[in-house]
Amino acid sequence: MPIDQSLVGRSFPPTPSRAVTEEHVRAFAESVGGDYDGGPAPATYPIVLAFDAMNAFLEAEQVDLFRIVHGEQKFSYSRPVVPGDVLTATLTVASLRQIGGADIIGTASEITDADGTLVCTTRATLVHKGADA
Amino acid sequence: MNPGDVLETQTYDVTRADLVRYAAASGDQNPIHQDESVATSVGLPGVIAHGMYTLALAARAVATWTGGAEVVDLGCKFTNPVVVPADGAVTVTVAGTVKSVDDGLTTLALEVTCDGQKVLGMPKAVVRA
Secondary structure: OOOOHHHOOOEOOOOOOEEOOHHHHHHHHHHOOOOOOOOOOOOOOOHHHHHHHHHHHHHHOOOOHHHEEEEEEEEEEOOOOOOOOEEEEEEEEEEEEEEOOEEEEEEEEEEEOOOOOEEEEEEEEEEEEOOOO | OOOOOEEEEEEEEEOHHHHHHHHHHHOOOOHHHOOHHHHHHOOOOOOEOOHHHHHHHHHHHHHHHHOOOEEEEEEEEEOOOOEOOOOOOEEEEEEEEEEEEEOOEEEEEEEEEEOOEEOEEEEEEEEEO
16 A cells, blocks of 8 residues: 655654653663663664654554664754653654655654754654555 | 774674663564564564664764764664574674764764675764764
């Protein structure tokens, strides 16, 4: 099932906000073999928010997560993420094309803090292989 | 750091247990990172590491090289999967060179490989020195 072209430019509702705790930052850092002794979260930490946003998008479009492969990911920071932040992500579908039966979905998620200030923009390319691809 | 500097290559071992822990911490419970049968059903060679796991290893290398400098930009393409065996570990290698130093920002060009094959496309980090 190809993804509907009319999605391009559409923004999805902001994800429920998430409080960044030291405990979770430490669990994230340690899960990739690193350690954490306070300060900013690892540079890829905002993927937690971006993933919430992507899941909501996939659910809304009835796309199975296991048919998605990550094609590309970029983070552009305004400032580091630190424990105490309360963050939310808003996903916009930036582009969509079909290649060889796969949908190549370009997304941009803006991650903002409790004041609504932009912390980080994450851009992801998702490769969706439909059931009959 | 000066343009052209070659940074000390970092190596990291990745096991299936790591992927399970990363899935819990990141929220990405895609079964292709844990279940061989689901992975092969969608045409993958086996259980593969989350692309974001591999990029997180690249970020670890950057933090090691720069003493935890603030990351301004980080990104890559995911070009080849890192296949993680059921037993034992696979080794991911992160090499880096200083590409430019400009206006307080240092750009690092990375090369991330597994079994001698590049797994990330054009991985790059910009840090505030």
